[in-house]
Amino acid sequence: MNDMIKTAEEIAVLREGGALLSRALSAAAAAVRPGVTTEELDRIATQVIRDGGGEPSFLGYKTRATDRPFPTTLCTSINHEVVHAPAVPARPLAEGDIIGLDIGARYKGFCTDMAVTVAVGEVGKDVRKLMQVTRESLLRGLEQVKPGNMISDIGKAVQAHVEKHGYGVVRDLVGHGVGRKVHEDPRIPNYFDPHLKPVRIVPGMVLCIEPMVTLGDYAVDTLPDDWTIVAVDGSPAAHFEVTVVVTETGHDIITPLPV
Ligand code: MG
Secondary structure, rough: OOOHOOHHHHHHHHHHHHHHHHHHHHHHHHHOOOOHHHHHHHOOOOOOOOOOOEEEEEOOOHHHHEEEEEEEEEEEEOOOOOOOEEOOOOOOOOOEEEEEEEEEEOOOOOEEEEEEEOOOOOOOOHHHHHHHHHHHHHHHHHHHOOOOOHHHHHHHHHHHHHOOOOOEEEOOEEEEEEOOOOOOOEEEOOOOOOOOOOEOOOEEEEEEEEEEEEEEOOOEEOOOOOOOOOEEOOOOEEEEEEEEEEEEHHHHHHHOOOO
């Protein structure tokens, strides 16, 4: 539990790192257009992080000892890819695609994490609504991030908003604490999981809230590259994420989303 609480000094570093990460993702998101490749977006984001004195934290990341290390700074998940699609080999974006850009950096020893889903040119009405509802669901989840509430209140709020619109809340991937490591406790599902040990939200926690939402069913699968997570039914998926610090009265977003 104590590992979940960061000191004021650690939080000051996390805020600096979060601002840098936000600049990197904003630069990559601003470059999204038909014809640009995932590798070009990755190069832009990497440059901003390194120029600011940070290191990409997903690059070289392994989930288990046997895994192939993740090959890029950005995850570039297109259309029915939910999360974790590497930016190489380079793929060009096409008008009407949506792309989830997920990024993490380590700055002075501390990690932050964020994601945004961006439209490539003009996208269909149903996909635009999926993106909007997913972003709204993140805001609904964030409203619950305050001392005294439970971690499970976040997922309940996300799930209620998403399911009201008939979309799927991905179960197999969850939000998480963050700090010295890319992923720390607690687990933060985007749905209500009655089996999860209750955790109360307290000041000093640093949390990544990240709804992953599909236009169809929420079941996901992993592609043979061992990384890319896709919607089994092929439906488009959206993903938004911010890192927040829990304060005495609520929370501060330390990785503002690109506007
Ligand atoms: Mg995350």
